[in-house]
Amino acid sequence: MTEDSFRLTPLDIRTLQFRRTMRGYDPTAVEEFRGQVASEMETLLREKAVSDEQVRNFRDQLKSFREREKALSEALVVAEQLRQEAEEHANRQAEMTIREARADAASIMNDARQAEQAVRRDVESIRRQLASYLASFRVLLERNLAEVEAVEARERSEGHPREAREMPETAPRRPIRPSEGQPPVARQVDRQSVRRGSE
Numbered sequence: 001m002t003e004d005s006f007r008l009t010p011l012d013i014r015t016l017q018f019r020r021t022m023r024g025y026d027p028t029a030v031e032e033f034r035g036q037v038a039s040e041m042e043t044l045l046r047e048k049a050v051s052d053e054q055v056r057n058f059r060d061q062l063k064s065f066r067e068r069e070k071a072l073s074e075a076l077v078v079a080e081q082l083r084q085e086a087e088e089h090a091n092r093q094a095e096m097t098i099r100e101a102r103a104d105a106a107s108i109m110n111d112a113r114q115a116e117q118a119v120r121r122d123v124e125s126i127r128r129q130l131a132s133y134l135a136s137f138r139v140l141l142e143r144n145l146a147e148v149e150a151v152e153a154r155e156r157s158e159g160h161p162r163e164a165r166e167m168p169e170t171a172p173r174r175p176i177r178p179s180e181g182q183p184p185v186a187r188q189v190d191r192q193s194v195r196r197g198s199e
Contacts, residue, residue: 010038010045 013034 010042013038013041
């Protein structure tokens with residue numbers, strides 16, 4: 001007999017009537033035993049009900065724990081994905097920052113090299129202008145010196161100091177200034193040379 005086909009309650013045991021025979025069991029003993037069996041069965045049924053309730057609670061708790069475990073597992077997966085994405089984003093940002101810094105450094109170095117070359121060209125141009133001015137000034141000085149020496153020689157040979165003091169007809173009426181026809185830098189050097197000579 002299966003559990004579903006056999007259902008017996010304490011009330012069934014207490015109310016069950018047996019057929020009497022001539023040589024049957026003692027009715028008093030049977031009734032006492034029936035009472036004990038019914039009481040024990042009631043106790044077992046109560047305990048079973050409590051156990052079933054506990055089992056249901058345990059199953060509900062187990063289900064809740066499994067749902068929490070699943071949620072935690074999913075949260076861990078999402079957190080790991082977020083961590084990987086954040087790490088990849090940080091790496092991309094770092095690489096981009098490094099590339100930008102290198103590009104800026106290369107641009108700064110290029111600008112510095114161009115500025116250095118421009119300064120070198122300016123210095124070289126100033127040197128050439130100064131050399132050209134000095135050469136022109138040297139020629140002018142040598143020509144003026146030659147004219148002065150010619151006047152002095154004429155004074156000595158003719159013996160006319162007053163006439164010798166006058167400029168010869170070959171000398172230009174207006175002396176050529178060193179700054180004429182020279183670049184601005186040469187003119188500045190010319191003015192400085194004149195000041196030094198006057199001092």
